[in-house]
Amino acid sequence: MTGVVITGGGGGIGAALARRFAADGARIVVADLDGDKVGEVAAEIGATAFVGDVASVDGVAKLVESARETLGEIDVFCANAGIAPFGGPESPEEVWARTWDVNVMAHVRAANLLLPAWLERGKGHFIATVSAAGLLTSLGSAPYSVTKHGALAFAEYLSATYRHRGLTVQAICPQGVRTAMLESTGTAGQLLMGASAIEPEQVADALFKAIEEKRFLVLPHEEVAGYYAARATDTDRWLGGMNKLQRKVEQALGDA
Template sequence: MTFSGAGVVITGGGGGIGAAFARRFAAEGARVVVADLNAGAAGEVAKEVGGTAFTGDVATEDGVTRLIESARETLGEIDVYCANAGIAPQGGEDTPEDVWARAWDVNVMAHVRAAKLLTPRWLERGNGRFVATVSAAGLLTILGSAPYAVSKHGALAFAEWLSATYRHRGLKVQAVCPQGVRTAMLEDTGPAGDLLMGASAIEPSAVADALFAAIDEDRFLVLPHPEVADYYAARATQPDRWLGGMNKLQRKIEQALGDPS
């Protein structure tokens, strides 16, 4: 598939996976809008790829509306929307309610709010592409961050719903589900994240490569770590064994980090 001249919007595009997406789409000839809360980061990536920077909170209803309106003014039409911005607050069931709400807004509702504005035009013209950066946490879970695990399950569920509902009307959907990626988000997880994902962590460019391979093959699931497919199958077919394995891993983390529990 060619993206020459296509209008592409990427949220969280100022670094990590989003920046890798911007570079890859631009290399394929797309016209890119790089959106990020960090104006400097968005500007640097946009300058690098010959794109346009947008600064704002694309998790809020107003922020998403402003982004899409601005992108349409710049691009004319939005052909691809990469809902890539995400946050991974640490904590369990006792995480404060405002942190839960923020994780839900950024990781799920930002996708819903964008799709609400994008799908009418896409369905009218019979094509459009929604790329959701979900994480393997959406297929499996992640230890140490209940808000991330729960909200990423929601992001996957919404991407699945979009594909199931509108596939026959020309809407293409990809759910990108990597494990550890060498980004600031992984660094922020500290020793526990390094123990869980450090050894298998990949570069953001590898995630972009996996996305384009899935697009070429018209696949919904994008698995930059292929082994995640086996974990996903085990979770579905042997849930108690899988949960036992995850709990064993939790205990290993606690022992390694000196948790008295």
């Protein structure tokens, strides 16, 4: 059976991925900072819970070591944990650093530990939860937008560099998903993403469809492909549209 590790698995997309992989017969290690929540998910699906910071150098190393002891080998690694602090360039240095660690360096550190064994075997599967923010942008959070672009760039690098050596890489890029993260965005987030928000289970279904079709980009919101194309072919017009949306948000918040 496939050995799968999922970070940020205490709820939201991570928990939905864990349930979907479990239904497919995988053996799973699910990781999260919240011991209670990840313990509940693990107990529900018969997985092993790992409690700890999966972004730091030591934390990633401990996760990979523990998962290998449990699973024998890690076949699939879902780098799903992420944070989305509010703010722009005025955000404190420590916020930028922490967001970079969780949203980008956790992926880099995991891949660094996983790649030697995967390349030796000629097989491995790295799945990054990126967000449509990595393809487009994210109004309201510069740290999130910048780091999700970084996460996508790293996933692209892995695929371009190691695909011929057996590495499968996929980037999950949804817009709004009904999770605690979306709830934390308040009025602005609901205005931007509330109407089109989907359930975490729909993200998991989109991933498994993409796995069957061997696609790098996983787009649970299919319209994102059109936005991405528009961004590339007429960037100024696209930026103008995003700025119009920003002004709409500012007006709504001012009227609130």
